[in-house]
Amino acid sequence: MIKPISFKVVLITLQCVLSIALSAQHASKPKRVIFLIGDGMGLSQISGAMSTYTGQNAFLRFPFIGLSKTSSAKQYITDSGAGATAFSIGKKTYNHAIGVDADTVPLPTLFELAKQRKLSTGVVVTSSIQHATPASFYAHVGNRRLYDSISTFLLNGNCDIAIGGGADFIFNRKDKRDLSAELKASGFLVINDTILKDIAATKYIYLLAKDGMPTMQKGRGDYLKRAAEQAVKNLSTNKNGFMLMIEGSQIDWGGHENNYKYMASELYDFNETINVVLDMAAKDKEMLVVVTADHETGGLALNEHDDPLRFSPIYTTKDHSxxxxxxFAYGAGAQEFAGMYENTEIFNKLVKLLNLK
Ligand SMILES: [Zn+2]
Structure with a gap:
């Protein structure tokens, strides 16, 4: 008589097959990390914008999802300085701080730790490269508005590639200092142009606007997607790996204006960039992709509409909520990001996964 295979045996076999399949797909630890921050991108922004988006919804492609608690050291409602600094140094700090803790002490950022491990680093943004979110990864200043001062931290070489706006804080400084010449002397290529062109350098500052980049509504086009691809191409030449931070900066700006269409157009663009990044990660088993926000902006609610199939976007504040x-996490080590935790845990998780300490 043939013995029936027990349910338990079938289950164990299935579990083995599944874990082998998963481990064959992605390494347990990444060498290359792409960290995408949708500034001001809460669940209402994603829910609303993706309900009318006609292309591929990138957020559906993530196997692991968590929730981040965004408060800063002294205020329940954070700003982007404290929000990004929580990610970059792993400490809650005061609003408007950049790369310093609540006592204004500069602490090593993810980029600085990554450089110590011989990884390459970069930022790609739709704001200026000196804006609070990117600045928190390479600068240490007491106040986010010190853009000229923030620019000088690029000289330290802890951010290999920066693409975005902010030419005025390099070329048209209040102190008349020729920072461009100083950056060139430190080995950077400094480019000031209106269109992003393909380059082969590994250390450059690519400035495409005086301050923030144009909005999507004013024809920014596929800049963010192309800049992301350009940065990954150049950073990938480092076999030790890299950390790249990409920011959809203006999702927040649409929120501050309580301009739903502005916000949604920026989120569509960010979504397309996430798709491009995920396509790259699907072919690279040592890549980790993490997408999150520093906070929600506008206290956006999706309320009832006369047409039962639609919603009315209602803002409850001009500030953050x-x-x-x-x-959202995909790729090598992505499972670490499931659960509910403080924003500072994102720093700890990335440090652990990249063996940065
Ligand atoms: Zn904001």
Missing amino acids: GVMVPV
Whole structure:
């Protein structure tokens, strides 16, 4: 008589097959990390914008999802300085701080730790490269508005590639200092142009606007997607790996204006960039992709509309709100990002996964 295979045996076999399949797909630890921050991108922004988006919804492609608690050291409602600094140094700090803790002590950022491990680093943004979110990864200043001062931290060489706006804080400085010449002397290529062109350098500052980049509504086009691809191409020449931070900066700006269409057009663009990044990660088993926000902006609600199939976007503030924001993770080590945690845990998780300490 043939013995029936027990349910338990079938289950164990299935579990083995599944874990082998998963481990064959992605390494347990990444060498290359792409960290995407949708500034001001809460669940309402994603829910609303993706309900009318006709292309591929990138957020559906993530196997692991978490929730990040965004409060800063002294205020329940954070700003982008404290929000990005929580990611970059792993400490809650005061609003408007850049790369310093609540006592204004500069602490090593993810980029500085990554450089110590011989990884390459970069930022790609739709704001200026000196804006609070990117600045928190390479600068240490007491106040986010010190853009001229923030620019000088690029000289330290802890951010190999920066693409975005902010030419005025390099070329048209209040102190008349020729920072461009100083950056060139430190080995950077400094480019000031209106269109992003393909380059082969590994250390450059690519400036495409005086301050923030144009909005999508004013024809920014596929800049963010192309800049992301350009940075990955150049950073990939480092076999030790890299950390790249990409920011959809203006999702937040649409929120501050309570301009739903502005916000949605920026989120569509960010979504397309995430898709491009995920396509790259699908072919690279040592890549980790993490997408999150520093906070929600506008206290956006999706309320009832006369047409039962539609919603009315209602803003409850011109500033940020205190709701948790989602974290999406894909690739090597992505499972670490499931759960609910403080924003500072994102730093700890990335440090652990990249063996940065
Ligand atoms: Zn904001």
